[in-house]
Amino acid sequence: MKEQSSLGSTLVKKLTGNLAATIVVGTTLVLAVVIGVEGGPSQVINSIVTGGMWALLAVGLALVFGVMNVPHFAHGESFMVGAYVAYFVFNPIHTSLKENPNTFLGVTAPFLAMLAAAVAGLILGVILERLLFYPLRLKTKSGWVMNAFLLTVGISFILTNGTTLTLGPNFRGIPRYWDVPPLQVGSVRVAVDRIIAFFIAIISIVALWFFLRQTRTGRAIRAVSQDELGAQMMGINLNFIYPLTFALATAMAALSGASLLFMFQAYPTVGLKPLYFAWYVVMLAGLGNVVGAIVGGFIVAVLQSATQLFTFTVTVLGHEFQIGGIAWEDVIPTFVMIIVLLVVPSGIFGSEVKGVQEQ
Amino acid sequence: MLQLKNLDASYGFLQILWDVSLHIADGEFVGLIGPNGAGKTTTLRTIAGLLKPMKGEVLFKGHKMNTVPAHETTRMGISYISEDLNLFVDMSVRENLLMGAYIVRDQQKQLETLDFVYELFPRLKEREGQLAGTMSGGERKMLAIARGMMSNPLLLLVDEPSLGLAPHLVTDVFKSLRRLQETGVTLMLVEQRVNATLEITDRAYVMEQGRIVMEGPSSELMTNEHVKAAYLGI
């Protein structure tokens, strides 16, 4: 095979000769070490787990933007749908297991719930694409990116409030998927749920990477993202690629929602924070850049950990202002982002997207 | 193979083609010449299904093609090599060629065609792993033409292959088109180099201001006074 473009080598290629990316990635690594020293290795492991999830979400966003030119604002709602589906599949099994324990079912039920969420995501993705984006594409002559963005805003609004309407605003959640003691990794104890969530994210990303690089359909998806007209001339049916891409992205977000159910729970607006951080990742890395999204996921997670870990107090006129801590995790990363984007407006890895030029 | 009947086509409000009729027989090599903006590219785009005609008919092997979308025309055997090339710039040469064979599901067949185009353009084989976006203009052109052949088309539409190419490469390209005809492919060539076109094609149409103004065997057109005065500069 001549195509030796593994994930690692592509990454190295992207980093060499890119000053901004090298600085940001380097700083992140230093920050991760500092976090490890100050907050203990568990903090680092936490950032890695979270990073994997942000990466999975951001890859979906990048894919949808790269292929369909849709800046997806309802990605968080796919996460929410996944969380709910997983809850509604897992909870009854879990309850029945209390009465008649069954080790096999106990181990597999969580995976079943996640699988159900992913399938629900696939279906939701196809429905949304056919029902909404397809007619919009026929209607739109100019300004597609902005129109598509606003359409996803509407979808997000409907899904969030529709969920409140039908299921109520209350939290539905589970303390954990697997009733087993945490794993000892060196001196740290890590919940099994977290480890599995991390591996699900990594496996999904690698599987997607393989799919895009090595399969006929995956190549067709990349072809569409690089030259839509050329792809059509090769016999690629856009009305197959678009729903497929959207379904894949939705399924990935639903899978994250499902595998993080123990952490986030399920409630109507649960998707806002994942959406925010996934967008943060793709803006930082460059829109439509799948590899960049993976690195960006970890960068953002480290930044988030740092914000939570390092707090200091400022006293003004005898009143104490606490800076840092979990409440600041949407404030401080934003300031970092603003600074980065001022220097490199199209993200540290640049954009590989046809639609960036469009208004 | 292909027949256009009284075709009108337009971009938005601007009508480009007026009552265009032409036909191509099986195995023929037909040229379409004319000045810039005459509607040659529009004609090819309409045949390829990238533009829907307003009036008239496009018949391919007896099927009415007017509303057939671009990806379907490719599946039916029409391959269009555009002037803009439309290469996949972040894919390797090999990946681009495999994309060209997207509609060919038989892997063995794909590899056979790949060997065939590598034989036609040895340079592409040398550059197999290179990203299309990093190649020179001439190499890109070759890649686009090679990619257009990968679907084993019945009819190959080639738009301005000589544009921006060094003279010796133009000869290469024209030779490979000729070889393609010998393998049984029907070709339609849109070109600015009228002389070279009339030399390799069997028959040609002259298009001016969106209308077909003249047609005939290429050898006859070469001696035609109007063609000589307007395009050959004799």
Added chain:
Amino acid sequence: MASIEMERKNDASPLGAITAAMKRIGISPLGLVLLVVVALLPLIPPFNQEHMVRWLIMGAFLAAQAIAFDFTAGYINVVNFGFAALLGLGAYTSAILANKSPVLMVQPGLSPWIGIWIGAIVAGLVGLGLGWLTLRLRGIFAAVMAWFVGIALMGLVRNLTPLTRGPLGMNPSSLLNTTANLPYYYIILIMMLAVYVSLRLVTESHYGLAFKAIGQNLDAARASGINPTRYRVFNFALSSLFAGWLGGFYAHYYGSLTPQTLMHTSKTVEVLALVYIGGRGSMWGGMFIAFPFVFFIEYLRSNLTELPGLHLVIYGLLMVLVMILYPDGLAGLYNWAVEKIKGLGNSG
């Protein structure tokens, strides 16, 4: 273009002169009639009930926001996704300045009548910064950036508890020393008109043309000698200024402020939906539709209490339907109808 004014032949009568003057500030005879109706509405039963007047105030408040929002979205084609945060910034600034309670860190005790203006200026300045920050980014990037800044602003307000009491919220003093709603209604109606007329005057000047040019094609605009930086920053600042001003009204009318109810992204989306349903780039579309909308939604809310959030679902559905089926919105429909009638008149 999309606007409420109808083409009128210049006649020399005093009536003609008045219409011409009104037209200059963007008010057509039909618009004037509607304005008078809206102004007199709270005096006529059943609209004179207190809760109806409150709805009218909400309508005018939303209408004014829609105008300021459309000034950016409909003209320079950048959706200011941090709009609600800027509104909240104005509200909080004014509320803090008016504070007398020792619960908070500072007690300036400034009159709300002055604080509102300072709030507007602060929001305008932040808008200026936001415009400068996003000017290098194209459409969607600018929108997302504005969104981030909005979230950060909301986070700041939530976290600076000694100043804002954080998520607990503030209870700023009232603008007027009365419990009646009617005076507030006329205040917000005048504010709405002021926003409309001033932004109309701007868009009718050469600025309006430049905005449209930038909104349609940034590069072409730049090539034809328009400096996008200046216009975009100006546009953002002006829109934010009015957002902050309106926020001040909110603070001192409702007397209750929390980051969640005022600065959340969903508040921006509500205004955005209004603008799109009303017709982007028309200025009056969102304003016109705000009043019936508030009545419809408040009616649903008060009568279907067992279905919380239904009104928001309808909001979202309407927006999506308009986007897909009729992207020009109500204003587009109106212009189409006017053209039709004119066409009939000309041929008949």
